Amino acid sequence: xxxxxxxxxxxxxxxxxxxxxxxxxxxxxxxxxxxxxxxxxxxxxxxxxxxxxxxxxxxxxxxxxxxxxxxxxxxxxxxxxxxxxxxxxxxxxxxxxxxxxxxxxxxxxxxxxxxxxxxxxxxxxxxxxxxxxxxxxxxxxxxxxxxxxxxxxxxxxxxxxxxxxxxxxxxxxxxxxxxxxxxxxxxxxxxxxxxxxxxxxxxxxxxxxxxxxxxxxxxxxxxxxxxxxxxxxxxxxxxxxxxxxxxxxxxxxxxxxxxxxxxxxxxxxxxxxxxxxxxxxxxxxxxxxxxxxxx
Numbered sequence: 062x063x064x065x066x067x068x069x070x071x072x073x074x075x076x077x078x079x080x081x082x083x084x085x086x087x088x089x090x091x092x093x094x095x096x097x098x099x100x101x102x103x104x105x106x107x108x109x110x111x112x113x114x115x116x117x118x119x120x121x122x123x124x125x126x127x128x129x130x131x132x133x134x135x136x137x138x139x140x141x142x143x144x145x146x147x148x149x150x151x152x153x154x155x156x157x158x159x160x161x162x163x164x165x166x167x168x169x170x171x172x173x174x175x176x177x178x179x180x181x182x183x184x185x186x187x188x189x190x191x192x193x194x195x196x197x198x199x200x201x202x203x204x205x206x207x208x209x210x211x212x213x214x215x216x217x218x219x220x221x222x223x224x225x226x227x228x229x230x231x232x233x234x235x236x237x238x239x240x241x242x243x244x245x246x247x248x249x250x251x252x253x254x255x256x257x258x259x260x261x262x263x264x265x266x267x268x269x270x271x272x273x274x275x276x277x278x279x280x281x282x283x284x285x286x287x288x289x290x291x292x293x294x295x296x297x298x299x300x301x302x303x304x305x306x307x308x309x310x311x312x313x314x315x316x317x318x319x320x321x322x323x324x325x326x327x328x329x330x331x332x333x334x335x336x337x338x339x340x341x342x343x344x345x346x347x348x349x350x351x352x353x354x355x356x
Contacts, residue, residue: 149325153256173257184354200228
């Protein structure tokens with residue numbers, strides 16, 4: 062297949078399998094007030110059941126809210142309820158493009174599940190997903206030292222000193238909610254662990270400080286064909302800035318960022334939905350290539 066045979070919308074969002082709602086067109090729910098503790102437990106129970114039993118769920122209208130701190134509380138309590146071992150963090154909506162598509166006020170974290178970390182080239186199993194494979198090309202860091210909670214915010218220099226290596230990566234999102242962008246009306250994917258589902262990483266690059274990270278280019282190839290490019294600056298202007306944001310988000314909640322953990326800093330190529338049988342080859346220039354084959 063030649064490049065001109067690709068459907069035009071493939072360049073923007075990948076396959077049109079994210080549901081009927083287009084990016085940025087989710088209808089916002091009416092409620093903007095916090096959920097009560099009891100309501101938060103109801104939401105967590107609904108999402109956890111979908112995760113454990115591996116099926117789509119629906120959130121009743123009375124439990125839908127756009128109150129951002131409530132959304133974060135649901136995400137944190139959900140991960141506590143599931144108790145699945147984690148290997149680090151992803152940062153969703155670090156790019157302005159994605160914030161607009163999902164109607165969120167800013168970045169949102171999620172935990173990377175230890176059982177869904179794969180080294181490139183990787184065959185990513187069906188069991189890692191329930192509904193979607195929203196593939197995001199990102200720069201990730203692996204921490205070499207703990208960043209324990211402190212009284213003052215971490216600086217980028219302090220965070221950089223705790224980094225062991227930089228890795229090229231594909232962070233793959235999913236959610237238990239039907240219609241990805243429709244669920245953005247109540248921040249569904251943010252509630253559901255920031256949409257984190259799987260993570261494919263390339264080889265560690267230790268001399269990362271020598272790179273001009275905001276201007277490192279990423280080329281995304283879909284089933285053997287070039288689709289689009291992105292740059293490190295899409296992640297909050299600099300992936301290190303994004304990493305520092307996550308370290309301080311954890312600090313504000315009295316949580317450490319631990320040595321050995323990965324932090325995937327946000328998509329530099331936007332959302333890209335794929336299906337079983339597809340293959341992504343992502344060229345990160347000096348960092349090498351990451352390959353994901355979707356079973």
